[in-house]
Amino acid sequence: MAIRERIAEFCEQEAPLKGEIEVDESYFGPKRVKGKRGRGAGHKTIVFGIVKRQEKVYTRIVPDCSKSTLQKIIKEKVDLDSEINSDKWHGYNGLEDMGYKKHHRVDHGKDEFVNGKHHINGIEGFWGFSKTRMSKHKGVNKKYFYLHLKECEFRYNYRNEDLYQKILKIVRNNPLFLS
Template identity: 30%
Template structure:
Protein backbone atom coordinates (compact mmCIF):
# COMPACT_ATOMS: atom_id res chain seq x y z
CA UNK A 1 0.00 0.00 0.00
CA UNK A 2 1.07 3.56 -0.67
CA UNK A 3 -0.60 6.74 0.50
CA UNK A 4 -0.31 10.51 0.60
CA UNK A 5 -2.05 12.83 3.03
CA UNK A 6 -2.40 16.53 2.24
CA UNK A 7 -2.20 18.44 5.50
CA UNK A 8 -3.79 21.57 4.01
CA UNK A 9 -6.94 19.86 2.72
CA UNK A 10 -7.07 16.72 4.87
CA UNK A 11 -7.54 14.69 1.68
CA UNK A 12 -5.83 11.36 1.11
CA UNK A 13 -4.62 9.51 -1.97
CA UNK A 14 -4.04 5.77 -1.56
CA UNK A 15 -3.12 3.01 -3.95
CA UNK A 16 -2.57 -0.71 -3.73
CA UNK A 17 0.90 -1.20 -5.20
CA UNK A 18 2.89 -4.37 -5.91
CA UNK A 19 5.83 -3.06 -3.84
CA UNK A 20 7.07 0.12 -2.19
CA UNK A 21 10.34 0.48 -4.06
CA UNK A 22 11.38 3.94 -5.24
CA UNK A 23 10.62 2.99 -8.87
CA UNK A 24 7.02 2.34 -7.83
CA UNK A 25 6.33 5.14 -5.36
CA UNK A 26 8.27 8.10 -6.81
CA UNK A 27 6.09 8.29 -9.95
CA UNK A 28 3.01 8.32 -7.70
CA UNK A 29 4.50 11.13 -5.65
CA UNK A 30 5.33 13.11 -8.81
CA UNK A 31 1.77 12.60 -10.14
CA UNK A 32 0.10 13.69 -6.90
CA UNK A 33 2.43 16.15 -5.15
CA UNK A 34 3.48 19.50 -6.59
CA UNK A 35 7.24 19.91 -7.09
CA UNK A 36 8.64 22.12 -4.35
CA UNK A 37 6.18 20.83 -1.75
CA UNK A 38 7.30 19.65 1.64
CA UNK A 39 7.13 15.87 1.92
CA UNK A 40 7.30 14.18 5.31
CA UNK A 41 7.92 10.46 5.43
CA UNK A 42 9.20 7.69 7.59
CA UNK A 43 12.76 6.53 6.96
CA UNK A 44 11.92 4.02 4.23
CA UNK A 45 14.72 3.94 1.64
CA UNK A 46 12.30 4.53 -1.24
CA UNK A 47 11.92 8.18 -0.22
CA UNK A 48 15.62 9.01 0.16
CA UNK A 49 15.90 10.63 -3.27
CA UNK A 50 12.86 12.89 -2.83
CA UNK A 51 15.08 16.00 -2.66
CA UNK A 52 16.61 15.08 -6.02
CA UNK A 53 13.09 15.12 -7.46
CA UNK A 54 12.47 18.66 -6.23
CA UNK A 55 10.77 18.08 -2.88
CA UNK A 56 11.61 19.55 0.50
CA UNK A 57 11.96 16.19 2.27
CA UNK A 58 11.90 15.56 6.03
CA UNK A 59 11.82 12.21 7.80
CA UNK A 60 10.87 10.84 11.18
CA UNK A 61 12.84 7.85 12.44
CA UNK A 62 10.29 5.35 13.65
CA UNK A 63 13.06 2.79 14.21
CA UNK A 64 14.58 5.14 16.81
CA UNK A 65 11.22 5.71 18.50
CA UNK A 66 10.77 9.11 16.84
CA UNK A 67 7.25 9.82 15.64
CA UNK A 68 7.13 13.61 15.86
CA UNK A 69 9.89 16.19 15.51
CA UNK A 70 8.40 19.66 15.66
CA UNK A 71 6.09 19.89 12.65
CA UNK A 72 7.54 16.76 11.03
CA UNK A 73 5.31 13.72 11.46
CA UNK A 74 3.43 11.09 9.47
CA UNK A 75 0.50 10.78 11.87
CA UNK A 76 -2.06 11.98 9.30
CA UNK A 77 -1.49 9.12 6.88
CA UNK A 78 -0.92 6.69 9.77
CA UNK A 79 -4.39 7.63 11.07
CA UNK A 80 -5.85 6.86 7.66
CA UNK A 81 -4.14 3.43 7.57
CA UNK A 82 -5.46 2.65 11.04
CA UNK A 83 -9.01 3.53 10.01
CA UNK A 84 -8.70 1.48 6.82
CA UNK A 85 -7.49 -1.57 8.76
CA UNK A 86 -10.31 -1.27 11.31
CA UNK A 87 -12.84 -0.81 8.51
CA UNK A 88 -11.68 -3.95 6.72
CA UNK A 89 -11.54 -5.98 9.94
CA UNK A 90 -14.90 -4.75 11.19
CA UNK A 91 -16.85 -4.75 7.94
CA UNK A 92 -15.32 -7.22 5.52
CA UNK A 93 -13.13 -9.40 7.79
CA UNK A 94 -10.98 -10.30 4.78
CA UNK A 95 -10.06 -8.65 1.51
CA UNK A 96 -9.49 -10.29 -1.84
CA UNK A 97 -6.22 -9.03 -3.36
CA UNK A 98 -8.03 -8.84 -6.71
CA UNK A 99 -10.40 -6.23 -5.26
CA UNK A 100 -8.07 -4.47 -2.84
CA UNK A 101 -8.05 -1.19 -4.78
CA UNK A 102 -11.85 -1.04 -4.69
CA UNK A 103 -11.83 -1.38 -0.89
CA UNK A 104 -9.16 1.30 -0.69
CA UNK A 105 -11.09 3.60 -3.05
CA UNK A 106 -14.22 3.27 -0.91
CA UNK A 107 -12.31 4.18 2.22
CA UNK A 108 -10.54 7.09 0.51
CA UNK A 109 -13.95 8.42 -0.59
CA UNK A 110 -15.31 8.13 2.95
CA UNK A 111 -12.18 9.72 4.46
CA UNK A 112 -12.06 12.59 1.98
CA UNK A 113 -15.72 13.42 2.61
CA UNK A 114 -15.80 12.78 6.36
CA UNK A 115 -16.43 16.46 7.11
CA UNK A 116 -18.89 17.04 4.27
CA UNK A 117 -22.20 18.63 5.26
CA UNK A 118 -23.88 16.39 2.67
CA UNK A 119 -24.72 12.87 3.85
CA UNK A 120 -22.35 10.37 2.21
CA UNK A 121 -25.22 8.44 0.63
CA UNK A 122 -26.52 11.56 -1.15
CA UNK A 123 -23.00 12.57 -2.12
CA UNK A 124 -22.40 9.13 -3.62
CA UNK A 125 -25.70 9.27 -5.51
CA UNK A 126 -24.77 12.66 -6.95
CA UNK A 127 -21.55 11.09 -8.26
CA UNK A 128 -23.25 8.16 -10.01
CA UNK A 129 -26.58 9.65 -11.12
CA UNK A 130 -26.37 12.70 -13.31
CA UNK A 131 -29.52 14.42 -14.58
CA UNK A 132 -29.83 14.26 -18.37
Protein backbone atom coordinates (compact mmCIF):
# COMPACT_ATOMS: atom_id res chain seq x y z
CA MET A 1 0.00 0.00 0.00
CA ALA A 2 1.42 3.41 -0.99
CA ILE A 3 1.85 6.35 1.37
CA ARG A 4 -1.13 8.29 -0.02
CA GLU A 5 -3.33 5.26 0.64
CA ARG A 6 -2.08 5.10 4.24
CA ILE A 7 -2.80 8.81 4.67
CA ALA A 8 -6.32 8.37 3.25
CA GLU A 9 -6.95 5.44 5.59
CA PHE A 10 -5.69 7.50 8.54
CA CYS A 11 -8.01 10.42 7.66
CA GLU A 12 -11.05 8.13 7.42
CA GLN A 13 -10.48 6.89 10.98
CA GLU A 14 -10.84 10.34 12.56
CA ALA A 15 -13.51 10.59 15.28
CA PRO A 16 -16.69 12.60 14.77
CA LEU A 17 -16.25 16.36 14.91
CA LYS A 18 -17.78 18.33 17.76
CA GLY A 19 -18.07 22.07 18.43
CA GLU A 20 -18.43 24.91 15.92
CA ILE A 21 -18.83 23.13 12.60
CA GLU A 22 -19.03 24.38 9.01
CA VAL A 23 -20.44 22.30 6.15
CA ASP A 24 -20.28 22.96 2.42
CA GLU A 25 -20.00 21.25 -0.93
CA SER A 26 -17.61 22.06 -3.75
CA TYR A 27 -16.98 21.03 -7.34
CA PHE A 28 -13.54 19.99 -8.57
CA GLY A 29 -12.64 19.59 -12.19
CA PRO A 30 -12.11 21.39 -15.44
CA LYS A 31 -13.15 24.97 -15.93
CA ARG A 32 -16.71 25.52 -16.99
CA VAL A 33 -17.38 24.45 -20.54
CA LYS A 34 -19.05 27.15 -22.63
CA GLY A 35 -22.74 26.37 -22.96
CA LYS A 36 -22.86 24.15 -19.87
CA ARG A 37 -24.39 25.72 -16.80
CA GLY A 38 -25.29 24.86 -13.25
CA ARG A 39 -23.87 22.62 -10.56
CA GLY A 40 -21.40 20.07 -11.83
CA ALA A 41 -21.14 21.53 -15.32
CA GLY A 42 -18.28 19.94 -17.22
CA HIS A 43 -18.28 16.58 -15.41
CA LYS A 44 -16.89 17.89 -12.15
CA THR A 45 -16.29 15.78 -9.05
CA ILE A 46 -18.54 16.75 -6.14
CA VAL A 47 -16.92 16.89 -2.71
CA PHE A 48 -18.68 17.46 0.60
CA GLY A 49 -16.67 18.93 3.46
CA ILE A 50 -17.05 19.39 7.19
CA VAL A 51 -14.66 21.55 9.20
CA LYS A 52 -14.36 22.05 12.92
CA ARG A 53 -13.28 25.67 13.23
CA GLN A 54 -9.60 26.22 13.88
CA GLU A 55 -8.97 22.47 13.81
CA LYS A 56 -9.75 19.72 11.32
CA VAL A 57 -11.56 19.08 8.09
CA TYR A 58 -13.22 15.92 6.79
CA THR A 59 -14.02 15.42 3.11
CA ARG A 60 -15.94 12.87 1.10
CA ILE A 61 -16.60 12.49 -2.61
CA VAL A 62 -20.35 12.33 -3.11
CA PRO A 63 -22.55 11.35 -6.06
CA ASP A 64 -24.83 14.37 -5.56
CA CYS A 65 -25.71 17.17 -3.14
CA SER A 66 -29.11 15.85 -2.20
CA LYS A 67 -30.48 16.26 1.29
CA SER A 68 -30.27 12.51 1.97
CA THR A 69 -26.64 12.27 0.84
CA LEU A 70 -25.38 15.26 2.81
CA GLN A 71 -27.38 14.63 5.97
CA LYS A 72 -26.28 10.99 6.15
CA ILE A 73 -22.65 12.14 6.28
CA ILE A 74 -23.42 14.91 8.77
CA LYS A 75 -25.14 12.43 11.08
CA GLU A 76 -22.17 10.05 10.79
CA LYS A 77 -19.41 12.65 11.29
CA VAL A 78 -20.86 15.49 13.43
CA ASP A 79 -21.76 15.18 17.11
CA LEU A 80 -25.36 16.21 17.92
CA ASP A 81 -24.21 18.86 20.43
CA SER A 82 -22.39 20.75 17.68
CA GLU A 83 -23.31 24.15 16.29
CA ILE A 84 -23.58 23.83 12.51
CA ASN A 85 -22.99 26.70 10.06
CA SER A 86 -23.97 26.31 6.42
CA ASP A 87 -25.16 28.22 3.42
CA LYS A 88 -28.79 28.18 2.27
CA TRP A 89 -28.48 25.04 0.10
CA HIS A 90 -31.66 22.96 0.51
CA GLY A 91 -29.62 19.88 1.37
CA TYR A 92 -29.19 21.34 4.86
CA ASN A 93 -32.92 21.81 5.51
CA GLY A 94 -34.14 19.82 8.50
CA LEU A 95 -30.94 19.47 10.52
CA GLU A 96 -32.91 20.55 13.57
CA ASP A 97 -35.31 17.64 12.98
CA MET A 98 -32.31 15.30 13.12
CA GLY A 99 -31.48 16.52 16.63
CA TYR A 100 -29.01 19.31 15.92
CA LYS A 101 -30.09 22.13 18.19
CA LYS A 102 -28.10 24.93 16.58
CA HIS A 103 -28.02 25.47 12.83
CA HIS A 104 -27.10 28.87 11.38
CA ARG A 105 -27.10 29.86 7.73
CA VAL A 106 -25.59 32.54 5.56
CA ASP A 107 -27.29 33.54 2.32
CA HIS A 108 -24.67 33.84 -0.42
CA GLY A 109 -27.49 34.62 -2.86
CA LYS A 110 -28.04 37.90 -1.02
CA ASP A 111 -24.29 38.62 -0.77
CA GLU A 112 -24.28 37.60 2.88
CA PHE A 113 -21.04 35.83 3.76
CA VAL A 114 -20.83 36.58 7.49
CA ASN A 115 -23.62 37.13 9.99
CA GLY A 116 -21.98 37.84 13.35
CA LYS A 117 -19.93 34.76 14.11
CA HIS A 118 -21.87 32.66 11.62
CA HIS A 119 -20.04 31.93 8.35
CA ILE A 120 -18.49 29.11 6.35
CA ASN A 121 -15.19 30.84 5.63
CA GLY A 122 -13.15 28.00 7.15
CA ILE A 123 -14.40 25.35 4.73
CA GLU A 124 -14.24 27.85 1.85
CA GLY A 125 -10.58 28.42 2.76
CA PHE A 126 -9.96 24.69 2.64
CA TRP A 127 -11.54 24.47 -0.83
CA GLY A 128 -9.16 27.21 -2.02
CA PHE A 129 -6.16 25.44 -0.45
CA SER A 130 -7.08 22.11 -2.07
CA LYS A 131 -7.82 23.49 -5.52
CA THR A 132 -4.61 25.50 -5.56
CA ARG A 133 -2.59 22.48 -4.46
CA MET A 134 -4.19 20.16 -7.02
CA SER A 135 -3.90 22.72 -9.83
CA LYS A 136 -0.12 22.42 -9.53
CA HIS A 137 -0.51 18.92 -10.98
CA LYS A 138 -2.26 20.45 -14.02
CA GLY A 139 -5.17 18.12 -13.49
CA VAL A 140 -5.60 15.04 -11.36
CA ASN A 141 -6.72 11.77 -12.89
CA LYS A 142 -10.17 10.83 -11.51
CA LYS A 143 -8.73 7.44 -10.58
CA TYR A 144 -6.37 9.13 -8.08
CA PHE A 145 -8.49 12.14 -7.12
CA TYR A 146 -9.60 10.60 -3.80
CA LEU A 147 -5.97 10.07 -2.72
CA HIS A 148 -5.00 13.64 -3.64
CA LEU A 149 -8.06 14.98 -1.80
CA LYS A 150 -7.18 13.02 1.34
CA GLU A 151 -3.58 14.22 1.11
CA CYS A 152 -4.89 17.82 1.10
CA GLU A 153 -7.10 16.99 4.07
CA PHE A 154 -4.13 15.50 5.95
CA ARG A 155 -1.87 18.47 5.17
CA TYR A 156 -4.57 20.89 6.33
CA ASN A 157 -5.37 18.97 9.51
CA TYR A 158 -1.73 18.73 10.58
CA ARG A 159 -0.52 22.04 9.15
CA ASN A 160 0.92 23.09 12.51
CA GLU A 161 2.83 19.84 13.04
CA ASP A 162 5.92 18.27 11.52
CA LEU A 163 4.30 16.33 8.65
CA TYR A 164 7.39 14.19 8.12
CA GLN A 165 7.29 12.96 11.73
CA LYS A 166 3.51 12.44 11.51
CA ILE A 167 3.87 10.31 8.37
CA LEU A 168 6.70 8.30 9.93
CA LYS A 169 4.45 7.52 12.90
CA ILE A 170 1.63 6.40 10.58
CA VAL A 171 3.98 4.17 8.59
CA ARG A 172 5.53 2.69 11.76
CA ASN A 173 2.06 1.70 12.98
CA ASN A 174 1.08 0.34 9.54
CA PRO A 175 4.12 -0.59 7.42
CA LEU A 176 3.82 -0.01 3.68
CA PHE A 177 5.09 -3.48 2.85
CA LEU A 178 4.67 -6.66 4.79
CA SER A 179 7.85 -8.73 5.17
